[in-house]
Amino acid sequence: MTETRPGIASTARVVVTRPDDPLAAPLVEELSREYDERYGLNDGIPSSAELSRYPAEVFTAERGGTFLLLVDDSGAPVAGGAFMREDDETVEVKRVWTHSSYRRLGLARRVMSELEAEAARRGVRTVVLTTGARQPEAVALYLSLGYEPQFDLDGDWEAVSYLSFRKQLAD
Numbered sequence: 001m002t003e004t005r006p007g008i009a010s011t012a013r014v015v016v017t018r019p020d021d022p023l024a025a026p027l028v029e030e031l032s033r034e035y036d037e038r039y040g041l042n043d044g045i046p047s048s049a050e051l052s053r054y055p056a057e058v059f060t061a062e063r064g065g066t067f068l069l070l071v072d073d074s075g076a077p078v079a080g081g082a083f084m085r086e087d088d089e090t091v092e093v094k095r096v097w098t099h100s101s102y103r104r105l106g107l108a109r110r111v112m113s114e115l116e117a118e119a120a121r122r123g124v125r126t127v128v129l130t131t132g133a134r135q136p137e138a139v140a141l142y143l144s145l146g147y148e149p150q151f152d153l154d155g156d157w158e159a160v161s162y163l164s165f166r167k168q169l170a171d
Contacts, residue, residue, distance in 0.1 A: 008072060008078065008102065008105055008106075008107065009070075009105055009106030009107050009109065009110045010106075010110070011073070012070035012071060012072060012078055012079070012107065012110065013070070013071050014068055014069070014070060014114055015068065015069045015070075015071055015077075016061075016066060016067065016068050017067055017068070017069060018056045018059060018060060018067050019056045019059055019067050019082065019095065020056040021067075023069060023071075023077055024067070024069060024077060024080060026076075026077055026099070027069070027077050027079070027080050027097050027099060028051065028095075030097070030099060030100060031051065031095065031097045032051055035047040035050065035051070038132065038134045038135070039132060039134060051095070054084065054094070058084040058085075059082045059083075059084055059094075063084070063085065064084070064085025064091070064122070065082060065083055065084040065085055065091070066082060066083055066115070066118050067080070067081075067082040067095070068080060068081060068082070068111070068114055068115070068118075070107055070110060070111060070114075077099065078098065078099050078102045078107055079097060079098040079099065079102065079107035079108060079110070079111050080095065080096075080097055080111060081093060081094070081095055081096035081097065081108075081111040081112065081114075081115050082094050082095045082115070083115050083118075083119060083127070086128065088123075089123070089124060089125040089126055090124065090125070090126040090127070090128060091119045091124050091126075091127055091128075092127075092128050092129060092130075093112070093115055093127055093128070093129040094129070096108055096111055096112065096115075096129075096138070098111075108141055109141065109144075109145070112141070112145055115127075116167075116169060119169065120169050120170070124169060125168060125169055125171075126166060126167070126168055126169070127147075127166070127167045127169060128164065128165065128166050128167075129142065129147070129164070129165050130162045130163060130164050130165070131162075131163050131165070132161070132162065132163065133157035133158045133160060133161055133162075133163060134158075139157075139163060142165045145167070146167055147165035147166065147167045148165060148166050148167065149163065149164070149165055150164035150165060150166055151163055151164060
């Protein structure tokens with residue numbers, strides 16, 4: 001699945017679906033593995049259990065959410081992400097992921113752009129999200145996209161654990 005063609009971030013097709021769609025399975029499986037590798041057990045429970053914390057329905061339009069995949073020319077998923085509704089003006093971004101063979105090509109940035117655009121179309125004013133202390137690449141991405149950290153960037157990220165961010169969308 002190694003991408004040799006530059007520009008996939010702009011040519012990948014957006015597919016709106018659900019996290020339990022079989023098309024999403026490769027990304028969800030890889031995300032689960034990486035959570036477990038980076039964070040291990042949490043009170044004896046694999047860290048990937050976080051992925052089943054919310055039912056798939058919260059990521060559907062009917063419940064105010066969305067779940068999208070970026071797929072390549074062959075229809076294979078290369079990245080994805082979701083948001084769920086917190087209140088009338090706020091969504092929480094979850095599950096932003098890029099397949100390991102497609103990283104550093106701008107796909108996560110595209111996922112975030114698509115999620116923000118969809119949230120704005122729905123009248124959302126604020127996007128919040130969290131990432132883990134052992135995901136510095138995610139921290140760098142969110143900072144570069146204008147997300148404001150709700151923690152001390154120079155502090156002990158491990159002590160904070162869940163690193164929260166917030167962004168106001170343009171009116």
